[in-house]
Amino acid sequence: MMKTLKKFNFDDESKLYVASAGQTHIPFSENDGVPFAEYEKPAMPEHPLAPLELTNEAKALGYAVPSQRQHFLPGLTAEMLDWFWANMEKGYYLWAPGSHKRFNWIRSPYEYGFEDSVHIIVETTDPALPAFGGEGVQIHRLHLDDFYPFTTALKHVICEGVFNAAGELVDSTVHEWEDVPGGIVHITATVTNTKATMPPQFVLDILKENPDAKLVPNWATEHEDYEASQWPVFLPKLYELWKDHPDPSQNVKCNLEVCLGEDGKYHYVDM
Numbered sequence: 001m002m003k004t005l006k007k008f009n010f011d012d013e014s015k016l017y018v019a020s021a022g023q024t025h026i027p028f029s030e031n032d033g034v035p036f037a038e039y040e041k042p043a044m045p046e047h048p049l050a051p052l053e054l055t056n057e058a059k060a061l062g063y064a065v066p067s068q069r070q071h072f073l074p075g076l077t078a079e080m081l082d083w084f085w086a087n088m089e090k091g092y093y094l095w096a097p098g099s100h101k102r103f104n105w106i107r108s109p110y111e112y113g114f115e116d117s118v119h120i121i122v123e124t125t126d127p128a129l130p131a132f133g134g135e136g137v138q139i140h141r142l143h144l145d146d147f148y149p150f151t152t153a154l155k156h157v158i159c160e161g162v163f164n165a166a167g168e169l170v171d172s173t174v175h176e177w178e179d180v181p182g183g184i185v186h187i188t189a190t191v192t193n194t195k196a197t198m199p200p201q202f203v204l205d206i207l208k209e210n211p212d213a214k215l216v217p218n219w220a221t222e223h224e225d226y227e228a229s230q231w232p233v234f235l236p237k238l239y240e241l242w243k244d245h246p247d248p249s250q251n252v253k254c255n256l257e258v259c260l261g262e263d264g265k266y267h268y269v270d271m
Contacts, residue, residue, distance in 0.1 A: 021092040021103035028102040028122040029131040036127060037097040039229040041222070042071040045185045050152065052174070052189050058149035062195030067219035071228045074183040078156045078257075080239045081177055081184065081231070085158050086114060086254035090242065092121075094234040096227045099123050101131055106138065110252045115271060117141045125221040132218065134202045137162060142172060144258065145265045149191050153266050154178040156256045168196045171217075186228060190219040 025031035049070050054063055084091065092103040102122035109117040120136040142148075142159040147169065154176040161172035170193055177186040198204070206213050218224060245251035255270040 019089045019105045019108055021089050021100075024093075024101060027135060029134050031101045032124065032130060033127060034098040034124075036099055036226065037230075039226055041225045042073060042228045045070055045072045045180070049154075049185060049187060052150040052152065052187065054149050055151050058191075062193055063149050064192050064194050066190055066192055067224075068187060068189035069224055069228075071186045071188075071225075072180070072183060073186055073228060073232050075232045075236050076184045078177055078179045078184055080235050081186075082156060082254045082256045083239055083243070084231075084235060085256065086110075086117075086252040087242065088119065091234055091238050094238070095230055096123065096223070097230070098127065099125070099223065099226065102136060109254065110249050113271070114254055114256075115141050115143050115268070123218075123223075125216055125218055125223045129216060130213075132216070134206050137200070137202050144267055145261075145263070147172060148174070148266045150174070150189075153258055153260075154185070154187065155258065157258045157266065158256055162200045164196060164198045164200045166197055168198075169193050170196045170200050183232070188224050188228070190217075
């Protein structure tokens with residue numbers, strides 16, 4: 001993964017360009033009532049995948065897995081999905097039409113490297129529900145050797161997480177996938193830290209404004225199936241448009257293939 005130093009030296013940091021998904025309604029939390037696209041729940045893999053199991057270390061840390069789902073996604077390749085995670089600004093609003101309200105890189109993969117990138121999002125899990133995340137949730141890409149919590153993995157993996165003000169990981173989302181005939185198989189799993197001493201800041205902000213707010217996490221809805229259903233719709237076309245684009249700062253190359261190291265932990269092959 002290519003890394004560079006900042007080439008801008010503005011006195012006002014707000015003038016720095018931040019790659020984003022484009023124009024949208026602001027305030028983000030008031031962009032409600034937008035209908036979702038019609039979709040079909042993705043099929044299960046022809047041969048069900050073995051459920052992911054937490055390592056003993058993860059269990060000792062208080063991690064739990066409230067949700068994990070499996071999908072077969074036709075017409076996709078692992079290379080396409082690898083590319084997507086480093087270039088999310090190009091397709092974020094297509095990933096869950098009507099649901100996704102905001103996307104910005106805080107630390108872009110091109111500038112900081114994939115494992116140290118951070119983005120901010122706002123989304124809804126149902127058109128009738130308020131935006132989940134208030135004005136923004138910071139999503140951190142996590143180093144696998146520190147945060148990957150499972151005993152096994154498919155060939156490609158991303159682990160993302162949300163931290164609280166105490167620096168504790170509150171929860172993480174793990175996606176993993178690999179090529180099969182006709183497409184890819186995919187798992188998405190939610191990991192929660194039952195020992196976290198406080199919720200993340202965006203939850204505190206929402207509850208401060210409305211102590212009676214009912215927060216419904218994405219994994220407790222059909223949101224993960226909705227997102228997965230849209231990858232076969234837009235990603236092959238989007239990837240085809242971009243795959244030969246010559247500027248590496250605009251078309252970020254990314255290989256999220258993993259291997260099990262001698263230390264017993266998973267690592268990216270190319271990072």
